Amino acid sequence: MRRAVVNSATLVYMPPEHEPVLAPELIDQLAPEPGQTAVDCTFGAGGHARQVGEAIGSSGTLVCIDRDPAAEARFERLAAEVPCQTRFIGEDYAAGLRMLSGEGIRPDMVYMDLGMSSMQVDARERGFSYSYDAPLDMRMDTRQEFSAADLLNEWPESRIAQALRRYGEERYASGIAREIVRRRPLQSTAELVAAVKAGMPASARFGGGHPAKRTFQAIRIAVNGELDSLEAALPAAWAMLPTGGRFAAISFHSLEDRPVKQFLAARARGCVCPPELPVCACGREPEAELLTRRAIAPGAQEMAVNPRSKSAHLRAAVKIAGATEARA
Ligand SMILES: C[S@@+](CC[C@H](N)C(=O)[O-])C[C@H]1O[C@@H](n2cnc3c(N)ncnc32)[C@H](O)[C@@H]1O
CATH class of the missing domain: 1.10.150.170 (Putative methyltransferase TM0872, insert domain)
Structure with missing residues (x-):
């Protein structure tokens, strides 16, 4: 999102506090529609949340989670500008997702943009x-x-x-x-x-x-405790989604990407019987369709404008079966 501010002489480009990474690609994978409910697990400066909030429109609901208390003031500003209903949860996303689940919320999409924001790195x-x-x-x-x-x-x-x-x-x-x-x-x-x-x-x-x-x-x-939170959040996010619900995650190093990749691959897998069994005994059906067979990486242009995006990987999946129980 580019912003321009007027000073006395000219229009000056003001870079946002945090440039959202792989934003068009994320929106593509989530495919938000008017009236839907979305959960942004890592609000940050709300770059992704803003685009999702605009797409789901006045009949949509956007829940934003961030455990950094400094994110709440940025959320308040965004909430005044997007057309949808909004809510902020200032908790770890694993706890936030459990809370939403306890309230019976079944979002159409849950997404996370892992790691630190530029504001956090830049706050010396x-x-x-x-x-x-x-x-x-x-x-x-x-x-x-x-x-x-x-x-x-x-x-x-x-x-x-x-x-x-x-x-x-x-x-x-x-x-x-x-x-x-x-x-x-x-x-x-x-x-x-x-x-x-x-x-x-x-x-x-x-x-x-x-x-x-x-x-x-x-x-x-x-x-x-970043990897523990991620390990706890993945099944919680997946369990909340209804059939047709979408999950997406942007990671910045292999320690984050690996659990996301393995989690989604396990959900996309069908029968896990040993090959020597003549017929399937496990009865296991895939419950995810991978939307990204290979992770999506930023293009050269994004990397040039936003060097922080260089190591980003986006993975996404859609839930294809009605199972709400997370599998180990
Ligand atoms: C990369 S930034 C997100 C940027 C955001 N997508 C945007 O467009 O502005 C990651 C944010 O997630 C938050 N975060 C990281 N791990 C978290 C966790 N386990 N629970 C809640 N928030 C977390 C951080 O505090 C940070 O604000």
């Missing part, structure tokens, strides 16, 4: 970025007590190393964890960057992006 004091010196925070939900400082200063070395390996796919996890523990107490992101650099061989500090990129990703995922 929140400590998400290795580019600014800031307190070790990294909480998406600022009401949460547990922060990056708690993790880095209290977790045992082996647990930090495991988190760096699991959530950052960091090769030098053991060395970095050792340095973190040796330098305790760590108080700032600059101190964390210094520990990361000291914990890896000098040759590994050059080329391949910022040396602390994987560590920051890992700590952020661990502080916010």
Whole structure:
């Protein structure tokens, strides 16, 4: 969504706070229609929500979830501008979806745009970025007590190393964890960057992006329990959808994309009997049709305008059977 503001002399392009990624592609997959109900699990700055809200129109309902309390004020602004009914849930999306489900809500579409918003990265004091010196925070939900400082200063070395390996796919996890523990107490992101650099061989500090990129990703995922939320939200979202309902997710790294891909593939699978069985004994029917056999990635133009979109992957599916029970 481009915005123009007038200053005294000329029209000036003001980039939005957060450029929504793969927005036309997402709308294409969700195919929102007037009167439908949509759940946006990751409201952010509402770039996607705005487009969905406009498409479902005055008879539609848009529920927006975000666990960052700062998102609520942005939601209020959007709610005044879109034609549809709106509602905000300031919770983790897994909890928000369970709440909606408990109310008997059966949305026509549920979608999520995972990870952090540009506003979160750019708010220096929140400590998400290795580019600014800031307190070790990294909480998406600022009401949460547990922060990056708690993790880095209290977790045992082996647990930090495991988190760096699991959530950052960091090769030098053991060395970095050792340095973190040796330098305790760590108080700032600059101190964390210094520990990361000291914990890896000098040759590994050059080329391949910022040396602390994987560590920051890992700590952020661990502080916010991001993958646990995703694992809990996928079956909750799917169970709410009626037949014909659509689910879509935009992920930014393989740790997010893999569970989405596996979850949707499992729902799209029919019979799982061993091939040696002459007839099907499992009776399992597919309950999803994949709308994206391969994930949709941004085109060169989007990547040039919005470099943050580079690693984005969009996957979507439509529910084709009436089953409401999530399968393991
Ligand atoms: C990439 S941004 C979404 C941007 C949004 N689609 C837009 O167009 O502006 C991700 C947002 O999801 C929120 N978020 C991430 N994980 C969440 C979770 N488990 N529960 C609720 N909100 C979450 C973050 O706080 C952030 O605001």
